[in-house]
Amino acid sequence: MSIDQAQPTGATASGHQSLVPGVPLLRVHDLSVGVRSGGRTVQIVEGVSFDVDPGQRMGIVGESGSGKSLTLRAIAGLLPKPVEVLSGGIEYNGADLLGMPAKKRRALMGPEIAMIFQEPMTALNPVMRVGDQIAEGPRRHLGLSAKAAGELAVQMMARTGIPDPARRARAYPHELSGGLRQRIMIAMAVSCGPRLLLCDEPTTALDVTVQLQVLRLLERLCEDTGTSLVFVTHDLAVVNQTCSELAVMYAGHIVESGRVKDTFRQPRHPYTRGLLESAPDFDRPDRALVPIPGFPPNVSDRPHGCPFAPRCGYVRDHCTEAVPPLTEVAPGRLAACFESDRLDEVLA
Amino acid sequence: MTTVAVATATKAMRRPARSRSLRAWYRNGTLMAGLVIVGLLVLAAVLAPWLTPYDPVQQDLAQALQSPSSAHWLGTDKYGRDVLTRLLWGARVDLRIGFLAVLIPFVIGSVLGALAGYFGGWFDTVVMRVVDVFFAFPFYVLVIALVFILGAGESSIYLAIAAVSWVSYAKIMRGELLVAKKQDYVVAARLGGMSHARILVKHIGPNVLSQALIYAMSDIVMDILAIVTLGYLGLGIAPPTAEWGSMILDGQEFITTQWLQATIPGLAVVVTSLGLSLLGDGLSDQLSPERRK
Amino acid sequence: MLDRFRFVPARLLQSVPVVFGVTILVFFMVHLLPGNPALTILGQSATPERVAALNTQLGLDEPLWDQYFLFLKRLVTGDLGESLTYQAPVSGLVLDAIPITLSLLAFALVLSLVISVPLAALAASAPGRLPDMVVRVFTLLGQGMPQFWVGIMLILLLGVKARAFPVGGYGMTAAEHPYYLFLPALTMAIAMCPTTIRSLRASTINVLGSDYVGTARSKGAAGIALFRGHVLRNAAIPTVSIIGVNLGYLVGGSLVIEKVFAIPGLGSLMINAIFTRDFPTIQAVALFVALFVIVVGILTDVVYTAIDPRVDLSSKERA
Numbered sequence: 001m002s003i004d005q006a007q008p009t010g011a012t013a014s015g016h017q018s019l020v021p022g023v024p025l026l027r028v029h030d031l032s033v034g035v036r037s038g039g040r041t042v043q044i045v046e047g048v049s050f051d052v053d054p055g056q057r058m059g060i061v062g063e064s065g066s067g068k069s070l071t072l073r074a075i076a077g078l079l080p081k082p083v084e085v086l087s088g089g090i091e092y093n094g095a096d097l098l099g100m101p102a103k104k105r106r107a108l109m110g111p112e113i114a115m116i117f118q119e120p121m122t123a124l125n126p127v128m129r130v131g132d133q134i135a136e137g138p139r140r141h142l143g144l145s146a147k148a149a150g151e152l153a154v155q156m157m158a159r160t161g162i163p164d165p166a167r168r169a170r171a172y173p174h175e176l177s178g179g180l181r182q183r184i185m186i187a188m189a190v191s192c193g194p195r196l197l198l199c200d201e202p203t204t205a206l207d208v209t210v211q212l213q214v215l216r217l218l219e220r221l222c223e224d225t226g227t228s229l230v231f232v233t234h235d236l237a238v239v240n241q242t243c244s245e246l247a248v249m250y251a252g253h254i255v256e257s258g259r260v261k262d263t264f265r266q267p268r269h270p271y272t273r274g275l276l277e278s279a280p281d282f283d284r285p286d287r288a289l290v291p292i293p294g295f296p297p298n299v300s301d302r303p304h305g306c307p308f309a310p311r312c313g314y315v316r317d318h319c320t321e322a323v324p325p326l327t328e329v330a331p332g333r334l335a336a337c338f339e340s341d342r343l344d345e346v347l348a
Numbered sequence: 349m350t351t352v353a354v355a356t357a358t359k360a361m362r363r364p365a366r367s368r369s370l371r372a373w374y375r376n377g378t379l380m381a382g383l384v385i386v387g388l389l390v391l392a393a394v395l396a397p398w399l400t401p402y403d404p405v406q407q408d409l410a411q412a413l414q415s416p417s418s419a420h421w422l423g424t425d426k427y428g429r430d431v432l433t434r435l436l437w438g439a440r441v442d443l444r445i446g447f448l449a450v451l452i453p454f455v456i457g458s459v460l461g462a463l464a465g466y467f468g469g470w471f472d473t474v475v476m477r478v479v480d481v482f483f484a485f486p487f488y489v490l491v492i493a494l495v496f497i498l499g500a501g502e503s504s505i506y507l508a509i510a511a512v513s514w515v516s517y518a519k520i521m522r523g524e525l526l527v528a529k530k531q532d533y534v535v536a537a538r539l540g541g542m543s544h545a546r547i548l549v550k551h552i553g554p555n556v557l558s559q560a561l562i563y564a565m566s567d568i569v570m571d572i573l574a575i576v577t578l579g580y581l582g583l584g585i586a587p588p589t590a591e592w593g594s595m596i597l598d599g600q601e602f603i604t605t606q607w608l609q610a611t612i613p614g615l616a617v618v619v620t621s622l623g624l625s626l627l628g629d630g631l632s633d634q635l636s637p638e639r640r641k
Numbered sequence: 642m643l644d645r646f647r648f649v650p651a652r653l654l655q656s657v658p659v660v661f662g663v664t665i666l667v668f669f670m671v672h673l674l675p676g677n678p679a680l681t682i683l684g685q686s687a688t689p690e691r692v693a694a695l696n697t698q699l700g701l702d703e704p705l706w707d708q709y710f711l712f713l714k715r716l717v718t719g720d721l722g723e724s725l726t727y728q729a730p731v732s733g734l735v736l737d738a739i740p741i742t743l744s745l746l747a748f749a750l751v752l753s754l755v756i757s758v759p760l761a762a763l764a765a766s767a768p769g770r771l772p773d774m775v776v777r778v779f780t781l782l783g784q785g786m787p788q789f790w791v792g793i794m795l796i797l798l799l800g801v802k803a804r805a806f807p808v809g810g811y812g813m814t815a816a817e818h819p820y821y822l823f824l825p826a827l828t829m830a831i832a833m834c835p836t837t838i839r840s841l842r843a844s845t846i847n848v849l850g851s852d853y854v855g856t857a858r859s860k861g862a863a864g865i866a867l868f869r870g871h872v873l874r875n876a877a878i879p880t881v882s883i884i885g886v887n888l889g890y891l892v893g894g895s896l897v898i899e900k901v902f903a904i905p906g907l908g909s910l911m912i913n914a915i916f917t918r919d920f921p922t923i924q925a926v927a928l929f930v931a932l933f934v935i936v937v938g939i940l941t942d943v944v945y946t947a948i949d950p951r952v953d954l955s956s957k958e959r960a
Contacts, residue, residue: 078855106861115859122852126951127874136870137860172950188860481662484931486893489911493927496915497673569785576787577897581912593787600793607797614790621785 016111016193020094024051025228026075026196031088033070033079043086044299045071046252049326052245054195057222057229059239059260061275062249063296068232071249072198075230076115077105092196110137114189116218118201120181124173130181131157131169134188141192156187160217179210183217190221197222199231203238215241236279240264248272251297251307254326258333266346268335270312273343306337314339379630385623393439402430404437404590413606422612425598427588431609434590435616441591443620445505446572450564452510457517458560464518465525466548475518482515491574495583502585505578509571520563524556558635565628569621576617592617645946648954652942656935663931667924668712671699682725682918698723699920721928722921726914731925734910739929741811742895742906748822749829749891750884757834761841761876762868768846776842780835788894792828792901799824809903825895825902832894833887840883845876878949885941889934 019025033045045067052058062068073079075090077097090097092113097105109115114137117123125133134156135149144152150169157165160183173181182202189197199218203211219242222229231243239246240260247257248271256269267273274292281287294311297303303310305320312319319338326336337343392399411428414420422431464472482490494508528534529552537547578584579593587594592613599609679695680687696702699722703711715722721731764776800808812821848854849872857871899908907926914922946952 076859078858080850102863106858106863109859109861115856117852117856117859119852123856125853125857125871125875127878127949128871133856136857136862140861140866174951185856188856477658477662480659481666484659484663484889484934485666485927486889486891486930486934488893488896489927489930492896492911492915493670493923494673496923497670566784573785573787577789580787580789581897581900583915596787596790596793603793603797604801607801610790610793611797614787614794617787617790618782618785622781625781625784 016195017093019054019195023091023094025054025056025093026052026230027089027091028071028075029089029091031071031074031090032086033067033074033083034086035082036084036086037082041086042300044083044252045074047088048249048252048254049088050247050254050257052196052228052230054228055222055226056245057219057231057243058245058247059231059233059243060247060249061233061236061239063234065251065296065299066249067252068249069200072115072200072230072232076109076113076198078115107141110194111141111192112194113196113198114192114194115198116182116185116189116200116202119205120178120185121173121205123185124181126173128172129170130173130176130184134169134184134191137188137192152191153187156191157184159190159221160184160187161213162187178206179214182206182210182214186214186217186221190225190227193225194227196228196230199229201233202231204233204235211238212241218242236264236275248275251302252299253307253323253336254334255308255337256333256335257326258330262330262333266344268329268333268340268343269308269337270314270339270343271308274311314342376630376634378626379634382623382625382627382630385619386627389439389620389623390443392436393443396433396436396440399436400430400433402433404429404434405588407588413602415606416608423606423608425595425609426602431595431612434595435592435613437590438592438595438613439616439620441585441589442572442575442593442617445502445575445585446568449506449509449571449575450513450568452506453512453514453567454517454560454564456510457514458521458557460514461518461521462525462548462552462556465522466529466544466552472522476522479515479518482512483519485512487512487570487574488577492578492581492583495578500578500583500586505575505584509574513567513570516563516567517560520560521556524559525552528552528556558632562628562632562635565624565631569624569628572617572620572624576613645950645953646943648946649939649943652939652954656939659935660932663928663935664713664716665709667928667931668709670924670927671701671920672705682920684918695725716928721925724914724919724922726917726919726922731921734922735907735925735929738905738907738910741904742892742899742908744818745822745826745829745895745899745904745906746888746891748819748826749833749895750888752826752830753833753837756830757837757841758873760834761838761845762872764838764842765845765849765876773842776838780838783831783835786831788828788832789897789901791831792825792898795824795828796901809901811904822904825898825904828898828901829891829894833884833891836883836887837880840880841876844879845872848872848875851875874948878945881945881948882941885937885944888937892930892933 028051029049031045031048032043034041034043044065048067048071050058060068060071070079070083074085075097079085085098092108097108124130131150131153134153135144135146138144138152139146139149142149154165154169157169162168162180162183168176168180173184176184182205185202197218202218203214206214215238218229221227229243231239233239243260245257246260246263247254248263248269249255250271256263256267256272258268263272264276267276271292274290277290278292280289292311297307297310303320305318305322306312306315306324309315309319314337316339324336324338326334329335329340396404406429408424408428411420411424412426414424414428416423420430420432422435424430425434460475464475490512491508494511495504498504498507534547534551537551542551575584575591576593576596579591579595580597582594582597584593585591595613596610599606599611599613602609679692679699679701683691683695693702701708719732721735723729724731724734727734760776760779764773767773796808799805806824807821808824810821812818853875854867854871857867862870895906896908896911898904899906900912903909907930911923911926913919914926942954946954
C-alpha cells in the first residue's frame with residue numbers, strides 16, 4: 001500500500017466517502033455548548049455558525065475561555081465531561097454528526113476527520129511506540145495488516161519530515177523532542193488521509209523556531225491533498241500564516257468572520273481590532289502596542305447585551321441592551337457589532 | 349484553554365463554594381455517616397452494662413447454644429452466655445484497644461519521619477534503613493511473633509502494634525516533609541530567620557499532619573483487625589473476657605449448626621471498620637480536598 | 642531497552658544492609674523473651690538439665706555477638722537450626738511449606754486481578770454513578786473484613802451450605818491442589834481487591850481524562866479496544882507498586898488463612914510453632930517471609946520499569 005492510495009485525491013480510497021456536491025464539507029449551525037446540571041445551564045459556546053468548504057482553511061481566534069477549543073471538540077465529538085452540545089447542529093459532508101449513531105461517527109474519525117492536539121507532550125500515549133500509535137488508525141480504518149500499517153507509519157513520518165523515520169518509529173514519545181512529537185501527531189492525523197483536519201493550538205507548546213516549521217508542514221500537507229483545516233489558536237500571526245478564512249470568537253460568540261486578508265486589513269469588530277493592535281507586528285516594530293482594557297467576562301455571568309461592551313471603546317447605550325446579531329457588513333464579511341460602520345479605518 | 353472554561357463553568361454550577369464552616373462539615377455525607385456509625389458503636393460500648401441484663405462472662409450451661417429468642421436476641425454460646433451481651437462487651441475491648449494502639453506509633457512514627465524528612469542527612473539514612481528492615485516484615489508476621497514473645501495480653505498488643513506500625517507514619521511524614529520543606533512559604537520563613545523548631549511546629553506541622561491523621565483512621569481499622577485476628581488465634585485477650593475475635597473462634601466450632609455464632613461478631617467488625625473508613629474518607633475530603641481528584 | 646534494567650544489581654546490593662537488619666531483628670527476637678529464654682520456651686516446670694541443654698543447643702550461654710555471628714554463619718550454609726517440636730532440621734520443614742504458600746499467593750494474586758480490573762474499569766467509566774457506588778461499598782466493606790472471618794464465611798456458604806468446595810486441606814494430588822486452594826485463594830483475593838480497585842479506579846479516571854486518550858478517540862478507538870490499547874497499561878503503572886506492597890501484607894494474611902483452611906504452608910508452620918514454642922521454626926519462617934518481601938520489592942520495580950518505558954531507576958535524578 002503506497003501513501004498515494006491512502007490519500008483522498010483522485011479515486012476514493014477504501015474507507016472514504018465521496019463528496020456530496022452543493023453542500024459545504026463542514027457546516028456548524030447555531031451550535032451551543034455548555035454544562036447542564038439540575039435545572040441550571042451554563043452556556044460556554046452560544047449560537048456559533050460557520051461553514052468550511054473542501055480545501056478551505058479556517059482559523060478560529062479567541063482568548064482563553066472564549067469557547068473556541070470547545071467548538072472544535074464538539075465537532076470532533078470529544079467534549080470533556082460534563083460539557084455537552086446543548087443545541088444546534090454539526091453536519092459533515094451533508095450528514096448530521098450529532099444525530100448519527102456513535103459507531104458510525106467513530107468510523108469517520110480518522111479517515112474523514114482527524115484532530116491534532118495542543119500538547120504533543122501529553123497527547124501521545126507514553127507507553128506505546130510512536131510508530132504503533134500512527135499505525136493504529138490505518139489498521140482500524142483502512143483494514144491494513146500490522147506490517148503494512150507499520151510501513152505506512154514510517155512513510156507518514158518521512159512525509160512529515162522526521163529524519164531516520166524507521167528507527168524513530170520504535171521510539172517512545174518521551175524519547176523525542178517537542179517538535180518531533182508534534183510531527184508524530186501530524187503524521188498520525190493524516191495517516192488515513194482525512195478530508196478535514198481539526199487543529200487545537202498545535203504550535204502553542206512549541207519553541208518559536210519549531211512553530212514555524214510545523215505550520216509550514218501543515219500548510220504543505222493540506223495543500224498537497226486538498227485537506228480542509230479548522231485551526232484554533234489565540235495567535236493572530238499563526239492564522240495569517242496558515243489560513244484563508246478567519247472567525248474571531250469572544251465570550252462564546254463569533255463576533256467577526258471573513259477572509260483573513262480583508263479582516264487583517266480592515267477589522268469590522270472592535271474586539272478584532274483590539275486583538276490586532278495588541279499583537280506585536282514584526283513588519284512595523286515602531287507601532288505602539290495597545291492592550292485591550294479589562295478581562296473577558298466569566299462564563300457564568302456574561303454581561304447583558306454585547307459581551308464585549310464593558311471593554312469596548314466604541315460602546316453606546318444600546319450596546320448593553322441587546323446582543324448584536326452577526327450580520328453581513330461587506331461582501332463575505334460578517335460582524336456582530338451595532339457600531340461596525342464606525343470602524344472604517346484601514347490598518348495596514 | 350478548554351480546561352479553563354470548563355473549570356469556571358463547573359465551578360459556577362457548584363456554588364456556593366466549599367468553605368471550612370461547620371455547615372460544610374455537616375454537608376460532607378461520608379464524614380457524617382462515619383461519625384454516626386462510630387458514635388453509635390462507642391455509645392453501645394460505653395453503655396453495655398446498662399443495655400443488657402446478662403453478664404458477659406458468667407456461664408449458664410443449662411442455657412447453652414440457644415437459637416435467637418425474645419430472651420436472647422442473638423442466642424447463646426456454648427457456655428450459655430448471651431451473644432448480644434458478649435458482642436456489646438466485646439466492643440468495649442476491641443474499640444478501646446484499637447483506638448489506644450494507634451496513639452504510640454502515631455506519635456513516634458510522625459516525629460521520627462518528620463525529623464528525618466526535614467533534616468535529611470545521616471539521621472534520615474539511619475531512620476529509613478530501620479524503616480526498611482521493619483517494612484520487610486508483613487504486619488501480621490511481626491505482630492504475631494512479638495505478641496508471642498511478649499506474652500498474650502493487652503499491653504503486649506500495644507507494644508507489638510506500636511513496634512510494627514510506626515513505620516508507616518514515619519514514611520508518610522517523611523514524604524510530606526520532603527515536599528513541604530521545598531515549598532515557598534517554608535523557604536521564606538527560613539530566610540526570615542525563623543528557627544527550625546518554629547518552622548516545623550508552626551508552619552509545616554498543620555499542613556502535613558492531616559495526611560498522618562487520615563492514615564491513622566485506616567490504621568485504627570488495621571489495628572482492630574489485628575486484635576480480632578490475634579483473638580481468633582488465641583494470642584489476644586485471654587478468655588473468658590468477651591472479645592470479637594475469640595467469639596468467632598468459639599463460634600467456628602458450631603459453623604454447621606449455629607452459624608450465627610461466628611457470623612455476628614465478624615459483622616460487628618465489618619460495621620466498625622466501615623464506620624472508621626467512612627470517617628477517614630470524609631476527613632480526607634475535608635482536610636485536603638485538592639488532593640482527591 | 643535492556644539498560645533500563647541496570648538498576649537491578651544496584652538494588653540487590655542496596656538490600657544487603659536491609660537483609661542484615663532483618664537477620665539482626667530475627668536473631669534478637671529470642672532475647673526479647675522476658676527472663677531466661679530457654680525457661681520461657683520450655684515452660685516453668687522444666688528441669689534445670691533440660692534448660693541447660695536447650696541453652697547450649699540455642700547457643701544461649703555464649704556472648705550475644707558470638708551467638709549472632711554463629712547464627713549468621715549457620716544461616717549462610719542453609720542451617721536454620723533444629724525444630725524443637727519435630728526434632729528435624731527447620732530448613733527441611735520450611736522448604737516443604739514454601740511451594741504451598743507461594744502457589745496460594747500466586748493463585749490469590751491472579752484471582753484478585755480477575756476481580757479488580759473489570760470492577761475498577763466499571764467504576765471508572767462512570768464516576769459517581771450507581772456502578773461506581775456499588776463498587777465503592779464493596780471496597781469499603783472488603784477493607785474492613787477480617788480475612789480469617791471471610792474464610793469462615795466462604796467455608797460456610799460455599800463449603801458447608803453449597804458443598805461446592807472442600808472446607809479445608811490441600812488435596813492429595815497435583816490435580817486436586819487448585820480445587821482445594823480455591824477458597825483460601827479467593828479469601829486472600831478479597832482482602833487484596835479493595836486497595837487494588839481503589840488505586841486502579843483512580844488512575845483509570847485520570848487516564849481517561851488524559852490528552853492521549855482524546856487522541857485515541859480521535860482515531861476512532863472506543864470501548865474495549867480503547868481500554869486495552871491505551872487505558873489499562875497506563876492506569877496499571879501506579880497500581881503495580883500498590884500490588885507489590887499488598888503482596889507483602891498478603892503473606893502475613895496467608896499465615897492466618899492457612900490456619901483457617903488447614904493448609905500445610907508456612908503460615909500453619911509458624912502458628913503451630915508459636916503454640917509449641919518452637920523458636921527456631923518461628924525465626925526461620927519470619928526470616929524467609931522478610932526475604933520474600935524484599936525480593937517482591939525488587940520485582941515490583943522490574944515490572945514497573947517493564948510497563949513504563951519512561952521509568953529509568955538507574956539514574957536517580959530522573960526517577
